[in-house]
Amino acid sequence: MRKILVGLSWGWLGIFALLPLMMLFVVSFFHRGVSEFFVPGFTLENYIRLFDPIYFTVFFKSLILAVVTTIFCLLLGYPFAYFMASYGKAARSYLMILVIIPFWTSSLIRTYATMLILRTNGLLNTILLKLGIISQPMEILYTEWAVYIGMVYTLLPFMILPLYSAVEKLDRQYLQAASDLGASPWQTFVKVTLPLTLPGIIAGSMLVFLPAMGLFYIPDILGGAKSLVVGSFIKNQFLAARNWPFGAAISVFLCLLMGAGIWLYFWVKSRVSPEETKA
Amino acid sequence: MIRILLFILFLAPTFSRIVYVYNWSEYIPREAIEQFEKETGIKVKLSTYDSNEILYTKLKILNSGGYDLVFPSTYFVEKMISQNMLHPLEKEKLPNMAHLDSRLMGHAYDQDNRFSLPYLWGNSAILYHKGSVASEIVAFKDLWRPEFKNSVLMLDDMREAFAVSLKSLGYSANSTNPKEIKEAFLHLKDLMKNIRIFNSESPRQIFLTREVVLGLTFNGDAYKASGVDADLVYVYPEEGATLWVDSVVIPRRAKNKDEAHEFLNFLMRPEISKMISDSVGYASPNKAAQAMQNDSIRLNTTIYPTDSVIEKMEILSDIGEAVFLYERYWEELKVQ
Numbered sequence: 124m125r126k127i128l129v130g131l132s133w134g135w136l137g138i139f140a141l142l143p144l145m146m147l148f149v150v151s152f153f154h155r156g157v158s159e160f161f162v163p164g165f166t167l168e169n170y171i172r173l174f175d176p177i178y179f180t181v182f183f184k185s186l187i188l189a190v191v192t193t194i195f196c197l198l199l200g201y202p203f204a205y206f207m208a209s210y211g212k213a214a215r216s217y218l219m220i221l222v223i224i225p226f227w228t229s230s231l232i233r234t235y236a237t238m239l240i241l242r243t244n245g246l247l248n249t250i251l252l253k254l255g256i257i258s259q260p261m262e263i264l265y266t267e268w269a270v271y272i273g274m275v276y277t278l279l280p281f282m283i284l285p286l287y288s289a290v291e292k293l294d295r296q297y298l299q300a301a302s303d304l305g306a307s308p309w310q311t312f313v314k315v316t317l318p319l320t321l322p323g324i325i326a327g328s329m330l331v332f333l334p335a336m337g338l339f340y341i342p343d344i345l346g347g348a349k350s351l352v353v354g355s356f357i358k359n360q361f362l363a364a365r366n367w368p369f370g371a372a373i374s375v376f377l378c379l380l381m382g383a384g385i386w387l388y389f390w391v392k393s394r395v396s397p398e399e400t401k402a
Numbered sequence: 403m404i405r406i407l408l409f410i411l412f413l414a415p416t417f418s419r420i421v422y423v424y425n426w427s428e429y430i431p432r433e434a435i436e437q438f439e440k441e442t443g444i445k446v447k448l449s450t451y452d453s454n455e456i457l458y459t460k461l462k463i464l465n466s467g468g469y470d471l472v473f474p475s476t477y478f479v480e481k482m483i484s485q486n487m488l489h490p491l492e493k494e495k496l497p498n499m500a501h502l503d504s505r506l507m508g509h510a511y512d513q514d515n516r517f518s519l520p521y522l523w524g525n526s527a528i529l530y531h532k533g534s535v536a537s538e539i540v541a542f543k544d545l546w547r548p549e550f551k552n553s554v555l556m557l558d559d560m561r562e563a564f565a566v567s568l569k570s571l572g573y574s575a576n577s578t579n580p581k582e583i584k585e586a587f588l589h590l591k592d593l594m595k596n597i598r599i600f601n602s603e604s605p606r607q608i609f610l611t612r613e614v615v616l617g618l619t620f621n622g623d624a625y626k627a628s629g630v631d632a633d634l635v636y637v638y639p640e641e642g643a644t645l646w647v648d649s650v651v652i653p654r655r656a657k658n659k660d661e662a663h664e665f666l667n668f669l670m671r672p673e674i675s676k677m678i679s680d681s682v683g684y685a686s687p688n689k690a691a692q693a694m695q696n697d698s699i700r701l702n703t704t705i706y707p708t709d710s711v712i713e714k715m716e717i718l719s720d721i722g723e724a725v726f727l728y729e730r731y732w733e734e735l736k737v738q
Binding site: 157243244245351356362366 | 560
């Protein structure tokens with residue numbers, strides 16, 4: 124029985140994950156065709172093209188977008204997770220539900236809803252105008268601001284959940300001990316809380332950073348499709364430009380990049396808390 | 403029990419006839435489909451797409467099968483014909499062809515209409531908020547005016563965007579001359595500071611929420627938008643707009659070719675073509691249907707431009723390998 128189940132999941136992964144990846148890898152060395160998606164052959168041209176300044180800019184911009192999104196998520200998510208863990212049981216599960224509820228609707232639909240809130244005569248501007256906080260509607264939609272708001276909003280739960288489980292595990296007696304020994308709250312935070320919750324910070328950052336590199340519909344919808352991110356760039360290569368070999372090469376490169384990121388994560392984690400990784 | 407289930411699973415579909423239709427989203431009213439199903443007993447399975455590229459890519463992946471009737475635009479018909487993706491139409495099964503407007507037949511993309519017949523047609527020109535501009539908009543050139551910083555909508559379509567730039571420089575929208583294409587690219591780059599958003603899914607909504615002042619739009623969208631907001635004006639630029647025809651074609655390996663012909667003939671029936679044109683806001687290529695339409699539509703120049711305006715328009719054609727150069731510039735444009 125166990126063998127069957129294991130075989131089944133291997134088979135599943137093999138057919139739907141490994142095989143397509145292998146195909147992608149092979150196609151990334153093919154030539155481009157005018158009337159076919161690719162012409163079999165061998166060329167490194169697609170990889171060399173990646174270092175063209177234009178495409179490099181696409182990568183660099185996406186990287187910045189992902190890093191900044193991760194930082195914002197961390198700045199918002201950490202205090203949230205910290206205070207959530209310090210509440211009573213009932214309040215905690217209530218807050219947890221609030222974090223999870225957005226997952227009940229497709230994130231694409233939520234992105235369209237964000238659009239309604241952010242547009243020039245949308246909810247946000249109307250409220251701020253009525254309250255007299257601003258005298259002229261702000262242009263947020265179709266700017267980088269809108270993209271960041273949408274990205275942080277969508278990915279925040281992925282930061283909060285691992286942070287929360289890290290903070291929850293934190294033994295509060297350590298904090299007590301630190302303050303008994305004369306540490307200021309700030310010192311306690313930097314020297315005790317932060318190192319002990321580092322695994323959560325790293326896990327949350329990975330969970331936000333990796334999807335942030337690939338999400339393309341948020342910059343497209345909220346940013347007005349003005350600046351390409353690597354996700355929409357790959358999509359364009361496969362659908363609009365029909366340059367499958369190049370699209371495949373970008374995907375393979377992105378996979379390698381992400382693989383390096385995950386490796387880094389395990390490496391850092393093993394240095395931070397060796398006993399946990401072993402277990 | 404199992405036998406009955408198997409029977410239903412494997413045999414039942416052979417009893418009823420089906421036609422798989424793949425059309426643009428919001429491009430055919432439900433009533434038309436229901437009427438066809440009621441008359442013929444043929445079940446219509448409709449799926450929709452948003453761009454020619456997606457249609458083309460899907461058909462390629464399915465090796466020119468999978469669907470029985472699809473609706474590519476002008477230059478994609480040409481591309482599909484040259485790649486042997488289409489089935490020649492069996493004209494004897496299409497008596498309603500007689501109603502079609504000869505102005506929309508026999509264009510370069512399919513000279514004898516061997517593979518395609520027009521379904522709806524339209525154009526891309528400028529829509530603008532009259533109250534928000536200092537002086538009238540008459541040409542594509544006006545999009546570049548400095549006062550429109552961050553207030554222009556551009557269709558998220560490479561060929562359409564290049565057409566605007568090429569035409570404003572006095573070149574053909576189908577230019578394959580690298581020098582002209584480069585010039586058009588640099589000109590578009592100039593326009594980037596005015597462009598607020600690239601969108602071809604629903605320009606109408608963006609105009610109605612006043613996120614933009616002016617921009618390139620399809621005439622059907624413009625017609626619907628100006629029905630809601632009278633401040634919106636659709637204008638044909640003096641350089642000449644682009645004209646497009648969305649055609650009906652049958653993929654080469656379509657399984658239900660008879661049903662496809664039957665449906666196609668139904669679509670060309672004057673009352674049906676009128677119903678479709680009325681509901682989606684694009685022009686019917688059907689003379690008899692046009693004659694039956696209300697004056698408010700028939701005489702509306704947004705939907706049916708005058709002959710002198712049409713004469714100035716250009717149809718986008720397949721530009722072969724030059725498309726690679728366009729693409730390269732298009733990417734560069736969007737990386738800025």
